[in-house]
Amino acid sequence: MLNRRATDPIDRTAGLQKTPPATAPTDAGIATGRTLVVGEQDGGWTTTPTVHLTDSTVIQLFKDGQAWHAAFDALRAAQRRICLEFYIFASDDTGWAIANLLCEKAKAGVQVFVIYDAFGSLGSDPAMFEKMRRAGVRLAVFHPLAPWNCKFGWRPVNRDHRKLLVIDDQVAGLGGINLARQYSGSWALAAATGLKSIKTQQSDLWRDNAIGIYGPAARTCLHAFVRTWRYLQRGGPIRRAQYFHAIGETIDPQHPNEFGLLASVPTISSHLQPLLLRLLREAKAHIQLTMAYFAPADSLIDELCAAADRGVHVQLMLPGRGDVKLLVIAARSFYSKLMSHGVDIYERQNVVLHAKTLVIDGHTTVIGSTNLDYRSIEYNCEISAIIRNAQFGQQMRELFDFDIRYSKQIQPAAWRQRPSWDRIGQWAVIRARYLL
Secondary structure: OOOHHHHOOOOOOOOOOOOOOOEOOOHHHHHHOOOOOOOEOHHHOOOOOOEEOOOOOEEEEEEOOHHHHHHHHHHHHOOOEEEEEEOOEOOOHHHHHHHHHHHHHHHOOOEEEEEEEOOOOOOOOHHHHHHHHHHOOEEEEEOOOOHHHOOOOOOOOOEEOOEEEEEOOOEEEEEOOOEOHHHHOOHHHHHHHOOOOOOOOHHHOEEOEEEEEEOHHHHHHHHHHHHHHHHHHHOOOHHHHOEEEOOOOOOOOOOOOOEEEEEEOOOOOOOHHHHHHHHHHHOOOEEEEEEOOEEOOHHHHHHHHHHHHOOOEEEEEEEOOOOOHHHHHHHHOOHHHHHHOOOEEEEEOOOEEOOEEEEEOOOEEEEEOOOEEHHHHHHEEEEEEEEEOHHHHHHHHHHHHHHHOOEEEOOHHHHHOOOHHHHHHHHHHHOOHHHO
16 A cells, blocks of 8 residues: 555655757748747747746746757656646657656656546557556546546546646646647657757647746646546546636736636536636737637637727637647638627648637736637636736737747638638538537
């Protein structure tokens, strides 16, 4: 029987920090606006400076595979505990590189806890997980697909879509980036092998965002991980996996609380949709929304339109192509209504857009795993950080403007001339969007 320290990941602290380097861009990076090799300044984008919050937390914005490169360095430096929770833990070269490193750390005495989703990681090689288990990594599968593998009940519809890493209680990372090569590019592999770069096919490029969190707010992320871990170990209602911290606050110069966290679960009392609606209603000047899967409830569309009607500059960055084609069609079904209210819509080109961010008035940012579709809001466990800091908000606005350079703006006049079969497809998909 394992003692509490070995089975429950909340007990110890340590600290570390890593900033990735920068070198010259490649031609492919300039063409796509997607980081391809370690340290690359692709198309003019460079690693942003760290942002210091009032509670001594330091935030670092990561674009694309920069996140996994920094994460790999942090994992190598871990001394006491690693907590990793991912929707997709692929058994490709990136997944194996991380799995092998976790095995090394576990054998060295570091406590390693891993949660992976059974559906998201479907198809991954069982041998990879078995190797980690034999090395001492403590594994928890979120909602197994086979009923006979479930400990407390069969819940195949509810999935763990979170992407979260916590190291030594002082370093954390979250965003939209899964543990697979299409998200990491060459970064994690280069870090694992010592090579400066590894060739990546353009067809594999996914565009995503993440943040590194150093200091007190990392322990807030740890609490979210622990809630899910305990839920999987003890069972009960899924709301036990919910955690939120400072999500209902606005900026107060006298008593600032700049970091909030919402680890949402699919319950009637979920805080996710009310939070998003409130932020949209509070917008006074700018809304910049980057969203991989955009098929929200009518109430969110109405709030975006209402914001534009009251003079807010609303800009949407949506995928020009995606891994779920029906969701691209679903998003396009809203274009006419949104543009009729003055909303600017851009479609990101050359890559699969997978980022999920919202910036309100340049001072409040939501970044994490949460898409604006029915699955994220009503069926999935998601995690998002709310950062109330103007410096970080400015970085996010600059990143949005960077993506505009690699995007096509949808023009209302041209959109009205789209083929009839396109209109029919959008009409049909939007009426079934709650199933996507």
